[in-house]
Amino acid sequence: HNYTREDILELVEEEDVGFIRLQFTDIYGTMKNMAVTASQLEKVLNNECMFDSSAIKGYPNSESPDMYLYPDLNTFEIFPWRPQQGKVARFICDVHRADGTPYEGGSRYILKKAVREAAEMGYTVNVGPECEFFLFHTDENGIPTTITHEQGGYFDVGPLDLGENARRDMVLTLEQMGFEIETSHHEIAPAQHEIDFRYDEALIAADNIMTFKLVVRTIAKRHGLHATFMPKPKSEAHGSGMHINLSLSKEGTNIFQDSSDKNGLSQEAYYFIGGLFRHMKAITCIANPTVNSYKRFVPGYEAPVYMSWSAKTRSPLIRIPSVGGEKTRIELRSPDPSANPYLVLAVLLAAGMDGIRNKIVPQNSVDEDIQDMSAEQLEQLHLEALPGSLLEAVHELEKDTFICKVLGEDLAAKMIAAYKKEYRDYSMQVTEWEIANYLYKM
Ligand code: ADP
Ligand code: MG
Ligand code: MG
Ligand code: MG
Ligand code: MG
Secondary structure (H helix, E strand, C coil): CCCCHHHHHHHHHHCCEEEEEEEEECCCCCEEEEEEEHHHHHHHHCCCEEEEHHHCCCCCCCCCCEEEEEEEEEEEEECCCCCCCCEEEEEEEEEEECCCCECCCCHHHHHHHHHHHHHHCCCEEEEEEEEEEEEEEECCCCCECCCCCCCCCCCCCCCCCCCHHHHHHHHHHHHHCCCCEEEEEECCCCCEEEEEECCEEHHHHHHHHHHHHHHHHHHHHHCCEEEECCCCCCCCCCCCCEEEEEEEEECCEECCECCCCCCCECHHHHHHHHHHHHHHHHHHHHHCCCHHHHHCCCCCCCCCCECCEECCCCCCCEECCCCCHHHCCEEECCCCCCCCHHHHHHHHHHHHHHHHHCCCCCCCCCCCCHHHCCHHHHHHHCCCECCCCHHHHHHHHHHCHHHHHHHCHHHHHHHHHHHHHHHHHHHCCCCHHHHHHHCCCC
C-alpha cells in the first residue's frame, strides 16, 4: 500500500472501523499492541498515542519510559476474522521517545537502519521466508499440549491431514490481508505445516512474518487447535525452521543472477555469501534465540549442523536453488520461527553488505550431501559446526563487534545478558531425561 493520511480517514469511515490496534514488537519477537477506538484516529495519526514501556522487555525501565507509537500508514489492514460492523484494523508502529527521536532499541528501527545502509550502496534487499509450524490439540482446560491425532507426512492430503481445513482458512485470511500465497502444504512431521508467501522488500517481509504468525495462531484457535512456532516441540520429530531466501536488486533487476557462472550467481552474490559466513556464528544467536532452537540442529532431521553451502544438495546451511532469472536467490536454512524477524533480517543484511564492501570470498562449496557422510569424511572437509547451544551462540555474539554494532551496543549488551540468564535458568532444571538415565543407576 501507499496510503496518505486522507486515505486512512476515508478507509476508516467507509469500512466502518470501530477499533484500531497499534502493534509493535519486543526484542524477543513478541507482538505487542494497544487498542483505541476509531474516535481516537486523529490522535493516532498525529503520533500522540503514548504507552509506558517499562513493563515491556528490552525497553528502558527507569529513564523516561514514556514512548510514543508512530503508525506506519502503509501497514493499515483490517482483521477479516473480527466482526464486520465496527471492524478492527491495525497499524504496525515505530517507537519514538517523547522528544520525537526514534528509540534505538526498537526492532523495526534496527532493520530500517540496515535497509538504509544497503540502499546507500544502491541495493534493495528482497526476502522470502518459509515459516513452518505445528498444530496441536488443547486439553479440556484449553491448555496447549503437544498431542496430535494425525499421522500426516510430507505433502499428504486429507483425511490424513487433519490441519487441512485450518490451513485453508489461514491461506484465505492471509489473502484477504493482501498476502500473495505461493504454496501451502503438510510438512514432514505429523501435525507440521508450511505456508509460503511471496518475497518482498526486507521491512515489509519482517512485518509480514509478524502478521503471518498472528493470523496462523488466531485461525488455529478458531479451529480448536494450538499453533506453535516453537523450533523443536518433539524430540523425535523434525523441528520447525524459517528458511530465509535473500536476493539483491538494483533498479528492479535481480543482481544476484549471472547466467555465465556455473552456479548462476554474480560476484555480489558470492561476496554476500562470504559476509554471511564471516558472521554466521554471531548471527545464529539472533536467528536461533532460544534454548530449544539448538535441539533442531541435530543430524537426521534435515536441519543444518555444519557451515557449508552448495548449489547441488538440498540440506546445506546455505542452498542456491536451481532457478534462474528473477528468482535467483540464496537460501539460509538455519533460522527458526522463534527469531525476531526484524533483528534477524537486520543482521543478515548487514553481514551480506559487509561481504560486498570488503570483497569477502566464501569458502569452497561442498556438493556431496553432508547428511550422508561418515565422521571421517566430515573431518577431512574441515567444516565448522554451527554453535551447539544458546550459550555458545551468545559467546559468539559477544565476540562479533560488527554484529553488536548492527543491533546497537546497548541492545546487544541487554540481549547478551538476557540470553545468558535464560541459559543459566535452563541448565538448573533437572529434566526427565536425567531422571530416566541416572535415578536408578546411581
Ligand atoms: P523451497 O524450495 O526451499 O521449499 P519455497 O518455494 O517454499 O522454497 O519458498 C521460496 C521462497 O523464496 C518464497 O517465499 C519465494 O517468494 C521466495 N523468493 C523467490 N524469488 C526470490 C528472490 N528473488 N529473492 C528473495 N526471495 C525469493
Ligand atoms: Mg519450502
Ligand atoms: Mg517449496
Ligand atoms: Mg519446509
Ligand atoms: Mg526452503
